[in-house]
Amino acid sequence: MTVEFAALWRALTGDRSPEVRFTGPESALPGRYRVTTAAAAVVAATTSAAAELLRLRGIAPGPVAVDTHAAVAGFASERFLRVGGKTPGETWAPLSGNYRASDGWVRLHCNYPHHAEAACRALAVAPERADRPALERAVARLGALQVQESVIAEGGAAAAMRSGAGWLRHPQGDAVARQPLMELSPIAPAPRRRVPESSGTPLGGVRVLELTHVIAGPVAGRTLAAHGADVLHLGAAHLPAVGPLVIDTGMGKRSAFVDLRTAEGRERLWRLVTDADVLVRSFRPGAFDRLGFTLPRLAQASPGLVVVDLSAYGWAGPWAGRRGFDSLVQLACGIAHEDGADAPRPLPVQALDHATGWFAACAAMLGLWRRATEGGSWHARLALAHTARWLDQLGRQPDESVEFDAEHLLRRTESGFGTLTHVPVPGTLPAAPPHWRWGTPKPGSSAPAWW
Template structure:
């Protein structure tokens, strides 16, 4: 029997270590399908946003002794799962998110591969591997001479991001799929000793006074930081001045955050980050596995530097298995893990069919925020330093386990005019912004972003007293 959204939420809440009685405060409205998909993306959106919002309510209850109602509408949650599509700057659509050669191609063996070339070094690496011009037709011709899995492996060995389309059964039989089968959706582990630490200051919002270092890019990790900011956290987005970015995503996920540049390749940069860590509560990172650790900021080092810190780690393919250190993005994980194949079968087509949103990114973002807030609760009650781990591939496995929707592909595909009631406007240095409001609502501490998004590196790498 297919689980209800309330049951899905209860399972998420149990995985996160929450008390079942808190679920009595949740009100869920709306019905499936919320978007055109055979997968339950609306249920995933509503449940993951509700779980994160409930964690915020529990933190506020811990601080004040007062409960509040949590409400999430499925339509609103599904729209927020593709918030980047509805962003408008000065009334104009954001610039194109995808590079011109990104996407799917058929190889010599008839199988499909997906290329992710949005970052210049990934694009240039793919073109060098193929030995062809920066042109979609030239890439297609070059890939017609490769076996799909051989190209996927060659790209991985070159540090590039490419995935071959597999069926769900192929993924489940793959060594990486088998490794994920033994892992929980989310892991929250105690990694060090520290005294219990209450959240201090005026609890105007659940996370008032909480300091978050956000070392993430693109969607999943930034959504985590955006969610924590919506509930009052002081979120400082740290990026390197030399690193590529995608400006529309910076704008959409940067609401509520300050932003600073630190170059971790330099001793001064490492010292600057250490100084920030010594006063931080949460450290979120979503770079390729080993990258941040290689600069001396692995969870054990962070816990030694700041006992009581909550470390939050996002990976593409999980913490175990042969692909544990492999780079990846939502679209690649959808392709590798059977989701594109299953969606194509439901649509009666042969080419890879993506989900109607970056569901693995967005769901993982809310799961990261959920884990961070539940770890803060644990720290307040038990003490300790904590490590939260989430991966896009484990989130994809969870989505698959939610079941399928007969006729789901006939669901809605709302455009901008269809969601006007879910949008808000604000001023920023980028121009007047139109963006999706947060779908997770609290009756006593309504979430929202008190700071507009700013360009990367707009602020000094310091904490603010107010």
């Protein structure tokens, strides 16, 4: 894993990697993809970025270490979450899943009501009759690509299964292959800004504004909170959410509601941006531009701001603005087609989401480091499809039967939902051990303001 981490750090920073000690098995999960190696490498990169920020504060960080069991547990955090000793509910809606079409497989993402309604419209299934068998019959009469495009045209989310070679031949696969894993570029000049004074955590005094949903973006905010940032998640009462994921990814944050459909809500967001250090966004490309929150205006409002944007399929190509989720990207990019599988074979955890979230947290910290040493406002861009390509390039491992259990790692923390049993933050940083100062708050329980 040392070799993979060194290559990753060089790809992210252009520099020689710092020393990191890895412990635990090379593979803690089943499947041909090296998900354990990926989890350990990205946790190592993010923890190392936190160590560099400690050095800017004049604090010797101590030796960074990563245990592979802890890293993998972090990538499966929603699986181990308990609220009051019980599972908090299903993370998948009944209509979400893989469907056999007339010529292959397609996946429908129906976790949000409006996505389920779009799938029903595309398949001519009456909403009152929309159960799994009804959708199965409708999909079976059509080709996988026809289902995919019909659902997308109705405003839904779907992906047909392709092989890896088929993805590379696709214009979007070609566009992804031409893009870096992480893009970090300057937005506008700004004076150098020292890291804020704090009690000794890498991100103490750093204000992070998080406008994200599902897993990848919230994981980024959760990771930044673990390293001491004041993370304010902005949602809205009218937006749908998957309850168990909200609880799992809200550790250490505050949560407020702002309705960006209103002029008052947009003005509130501008006031928050003015005093923010980092802005993390995970909605579709262009969504915030249409509301006036363009990169030049953001940098003007808050000189030195680090903006981190996440998308599903990347920032170039015909699918750049397409809705997508981890499970869909796995089918589209060929990951679920490994070894010519007759049916989709997903990764053992939602590794694209979790890895991209950790990459986003790493990008935010690298942007803050650049701001402190060079000045400027910075923009990072990441995508689930870019992460999928990186995972694919890590190679394969023997597909052995591995039983993964994280029960011995679990911790308990009080939250707005009661007592949470959860996995801890992976990654060892002796001078400032990452941890969450509190459990997940109730959505909208904080004022939309900085402390």
